[in-house]
């Protein structure tokens with residue numbers, strides 16, 4: 540069978556299309572989003588803890604660890620003063636302990652600065668231990684309501700399927716295009732960006748899933764470039780067809796760095 544050739548492209552979205560996409564997405568989010576504790580706070584420390592815990596770990600698993608960890612280390616100075624053994628104990632069972640080590644190192648680094656405050660700008664956030672492009676965007680937009688883009692695996696999948704099924708999302712150039720796309724789609728204000736980024740991630744987690752996209756209930760199906768292909772049983776977008784093996788990938792994960 541002939542394989543389709545993927546050509547390099549520069550994806551741009553017309554402003555009207557971006558507005559229509561955001562409107563549908565935000566309306567859906569307001570009706571269907573999950574009530575998660577890290578969505579009830581703008582405390583950058585709590586947001587950071589949730590983001591590191593959620594990397595490659597299911598939400599349902601993180602919930603109890605998040606509550607316990609914050610009970611033991613309620614703020615950045617308490618964490619900075621803790622012994623490494625105590626931090627590891629609080630993380631025990633969650634796995635990927637490098638995250639706990641990075642969080643502890645980050646707490647020490649930030650509390651040793653004159654203001655002792657977690658930075659709000661993505662570039663400054665990226666200089667902290669364990670903070671990559673995705674986490675920097677997440678803390679900037681979720682804690683500080685900055686107009687900052689983010690792309691994790693869920694967002695990459697949604698943007699790829701809706702706007703650019705021609706891209707190779709796992710390649711360096713493809714991922715760079717997805718970041719540009721995420722920036723083009725940002726609303727005008729930081730407050731709306733909070734909703735927008737949460738909504739994109741929620742759509743990828745609940746509807747446009749890696750295993751079986753639920754196109755029948757998708758709020759953006761009318762704008763989705765992959766939807767017609769899925770209906771016809773043909774796709775190169777990473778969306779599974781009847782013959783595609785299923786994978787468990789529905790955790791928060793930053794794609795390989797840009």
Ligand code: SF4
Nearest residue numbers: 747752754757760763
């Ligand atoms: S229509 Fe289907 S493939 Fe497109 S974004 Fe929605 S769930 Fe994903």
